[in-house]
Amino acid sequence: xxxxxxxxxxxxxxxxxxxxxxxxxxxxxxxxxxxxxxxxxxxxxxxxxxxxxxxxxxxxxxxxxxxxxxxxxxxxxxxxxxxxxxxxxxxxxx
Amino acid sequence: xxxxxxxxxxxxxxxxxxxxxxxxxxxxxxxxxxxxxxxxxxxxxxxxxxxxxxxxxxxxxxxxxxxxxxxxxxxxxxxxxxxxxxxxxxxxxxxxxxxxxxxxxxxxxxxxxxxxxxxxxxxxxxxxxxxxxxxxxxxxxxxxxxxxxxxxxxxxxxxxxxxxxxxxxxxxxxxxxxxxxxxxxxxxxxxxxxxxxxxxxxxxx
Numbered sequence: 608x609x610x611x612x613x614x615x616x617x618x619x620x621x622x623x624x625x626x627x628x629x630x631x632x633x634x635x636x637x638x639x640x641x642x643x644x645x646x647x648x649x650x651x652x653x654x655x656x657x658x659x660x661x662x663x664x665x666x667x668x669x670x671x672x673x674x675x676x677x678x679x680x681x682x683x684x685x686x687x688x689x690x691x692x693x694x695x696x697x698x699x700x701x
Numbered sequence: 702x703x704x705x706x707x708x709x710x711x712x713x714x715x716x717x718x719x720x721x722x723x724x725x726x727x728x729x730x731x732x733x734x735x736x737x738x739x740x741x742x743x744x745x746x747x748x749x750x751x752x753x754x755x756x757x758x759x760x761x762x763x764x765x766x767x768x769x770x771x772x773x774x775x776x777x778x779x780x781x782x783x784x785x786x787x788x789x790x791x792x793x794x795x796x797x798x799x800x801x802x803x804x805x806x807x808x809x810x811x812x813x814x815x816x817x818x819x820x821x822x823x824x825x826x827x828x829x830x831x832x833x834x835x836x837x838x839x840x841x842x843x844x845x846x847x848x849x850x851x852x853x854x855x856x857x858x859x860x861x862x863x864x865x866x867x868x869x870x871x872x873x874x875x876x877x878x879x880x881x882x883x884x885x886x887x888x889x890x891x892x893x894x895x896x897x898x899x900x901x902x903x904x905x906x
Contacts, residue, residue, distance in 0.1 A: 613785065615782055615785045616778065616781075616782055618779055618782055621775050621778050621779055621782070622775070624775070625771060625772065625775040628771045629768065629771060632764070632767050632768070632771070632899075635899075635900050635904065636760070636764065636904065639900065639904035648905075651900040651901075651904060652897075652900070654900075655896050655897050658896050659893050659896055659897075662774065662889055662892060662893050663889075665778070666774050666777075666778045666885075666889050666892075667885075667886055667889045668781075668882075673716070676720065676723060679723065679727075680723065683727045686731075687730070687731065687734045690734070691738055691741070694738055695741075695742075695745075698742055698745070
């Protein structure tokens with residue numbers, strides 16, 4: 608799109624993203640330390656999803672890519688979630 | 702007009718190259734996605750066995766490898782910033798750091814797996830045959846998923862070494878760096894998969 612998508616991500620931004628990711632990692636460890644039953648997995652997966660959002664948008668530059676690419680990537684994740692849901696419904700009601 | 706045609710324009714489309722790389726990444730995501738699905742179903746069926754088995758894994762090694770991969774992901778992203786800013790030296794250094802981190806990850810994995818092998822725990826071992834079904838499934842999935850992931854680390858390392866050679870030779874420059882971008886995308890994929898592998902395999906309560 609603009610200048611062949613040659614957006615330059617500053618070093619500072621990347622360092623900030625790394626610190627956020629590290630913080631999330633330690634948050635995951637401490638959350639799973641407590642026994643919150645079924646919620647533990649949910650919280651751990653939510654944090655993992657949050658982390659992957661930052662890896663995708665800043666490290667993988669998706670934030671500055673074309674709309675087409677961003678839609679395609681989101682569709683893959685939507686597809687995966689649909690597959691998971693269908694499989695779980697199948698297993699729960701047999 | 703015809704005089705201008707003698708100038709041969711290089712035919713390249715960076716946008717398309719990246720799109721191609723992303724399409725490949727989609728297949729990788731769904732490959733691991735399928736494994737995560739198998740894992741979730743069996744975990745739902747054998748929650749206690751999965752919990753007991755996961756206690757056998759060292760969370761410390763898992764955390765070290767997570768930090769190593771996140772850090773390497775940042776350094777390779779920085780390498781792209783460096784090449785865009787025409788800083789060849791820094792680009793080479795950052796790629797080297799990333800490859801070094803990949804090596805640290807693999808060494809860690811070697812010790813982690815080696816420890817299990819010593820106890821007779823490896824795919825197809827006598828011990829594995831006599832484990833309870835849930836334990837057997839957990840360790841089979843553990844070895845397969847982390848093994849496939851480690852294979853991706855090795856491929857990523859080779860790709861990044863090729864990037865290093867190309868930057869050094871000058872065939873990757875500040876206005877032609879899509880190869881480095883695609884190499885970096887592959888490396889981030891490896892990191893992305895680990896983000897989900899780590900809590901699912903190491904932290905089960």
